[in-house]
Amino acid sequence: MVDLLAKTACDGLASLNIGTVSLREGRAVPMTTLAPFRGQQVALDAALQAAHGLGFPPIGGSCQREEARALWFGRDLGLLMGVEPEATLAQYAALTDQSQGWAVMQLAGLGAEEVLARLCPVDLRLSAFGVGAALRTEAKHMQASICRLEEDCFQIMVFRSMARTMYHDLKTAMEARAARG
Amino acid sequence: MRIHCPLCGARDRREFSYKGAALVRPLAAAEPEAWHAYVNLRENPAGPLAELWYHEMGCGSWLQVTRDTVNHSVLEVVLARDTALGAGA
Numbered sequence: 001m002v003d004l005l006a007k008t009a010c011d012g013l014a015s016l017n018i019g020t021v022s023l024r025e026g027r028a029v030p031m032t033t034l035a036p037f038r039g040q041q042v043a044l045d046a047a048l049q050a051a052h053g054l055g056f057p058p059i060g061g062s063c064q065r066e067e068a069r070a071l072w073f074g075r076d077l078g079l080l081m082g083v084e085p086e087a088t089l090a091q092y093a094a095l096t097d098q099s100q101g102w103a104v105m106q107l108a109g110l111g112a113e114e115v116l117a118r119l120c121p122v123d124l125r126l127s128a129f130g131v132g133a134a135l136r137t138e139a140k141h142m143q144a145s146i147c148r149l150e151e152d153c154f155q156i157m158v159f160r161s162m163a164r165t166m167y168h169d170l171k172t173a174m175e176a177r178a179a180r181g
Numbered sequence: 182m183r184i185h186c187p188l189c190g191a192r193d194r195r196e197f198s199y200k201g202a203a204l205v206r207p208l209a210a211a212e213p214e215a216w217h218a219y220v221n222l223r224e225n226p227a228g229p230l231a232e233l234w235y236h237e238m239g240c241g242s243w244l245q246v247t248r249d250t251v252n253h254s255v256l257e258v259v260l261a262r263d264t265a266l267g268a269g270a
Contacts, residue, residue: 059188059240075188075240075260121193135189138196138238 009103009163016171019178021111023170026104026155032085034070034078035094041076044092051086062134062147071134071147079145102145103163107170108153111177116146116154118173126151140169182253187260188240196238203231203245205266227251233261 010025034056036044045056048070054063057072064070073079085095107115116124119139123129124146134147142165145157158166182194202223207215224230227250234244243261248254261267 060190075242077241121195136239136241137192143238 009160018174021109029082031098033096040092115173197234200233
């Protein structure tokens with residue numbers, strides 16, 4: 001059997017440190033969308049608690065427990081990251097493997113909000129978008145998911161095919177932000 | 182112009198794509214005149230108009246947006262799922 005090499009979405013794209021802001025690829029982890037069947041969201045929430053110790057994410061939010069994180073990913077849609085979903089969840093939701101399908105990047109440091117403000121038409125300041133908040137928005141014409149992991153660290157996700165474009169746009173915005181000092 | 186998505190909150194117009202007037206779909210067995218009206222005939226009011234918008238860059242919901250065509254003010258936004266638009270389907 002041939003040994004296949006897994007390449008992450010940002011393979012070949014160097015980590016960046018520009019001014020006070022850094023960009024690097026997130027660790028490759030299993031990712032699964034959870035789409036609860038109609039009326040099954042409460043049952044799915046309980047099953048998630050039992051299986052992984054976290055609930056179904058509220059609208060605009062996320063849940064975390066150790067390595068596992070569940071992001072709000074759209075209407076009636078959550079994204080479970082970091083763990084393989086237990087088979088019991090399939091009773092209450094459609095589970096779809098998304099691993100390797102999304103480019104996951106982390107933008108961190110003082111001024112990361114100002115970099116994102118150049119790309120996204122939403123208010124991502126701490127006062128409006130706290131730690132753990134997660135939303136779907138546009139990032140330079142790409143459908144993105146953004147989550148604030150820590151006070152000064154954002155996770156940015158776009159479709160894998162757009163990894164290089166997102167990287168380029170983030171790099172340009174980081175340079176523009178650094179140039180203003 | 183901003184549209185207040187019931188799930189995501191107020192979002193910029195660029196996150197949405199426009200479908201057209203929000204019309205109740207006729208039953209499959211309805212008269213051809215009813216389907217002709219549904220497919221082809223449109224009101225063109227100077228004032229409030231119910232429309233369908235898709236929150237493409239956000240939560241992925243279809244929304245019924247009531248918009249004043251004179252001044253573009255958005256009067257009401259509800260999830261299309263919660264309307265009776267597809268009742269005939």
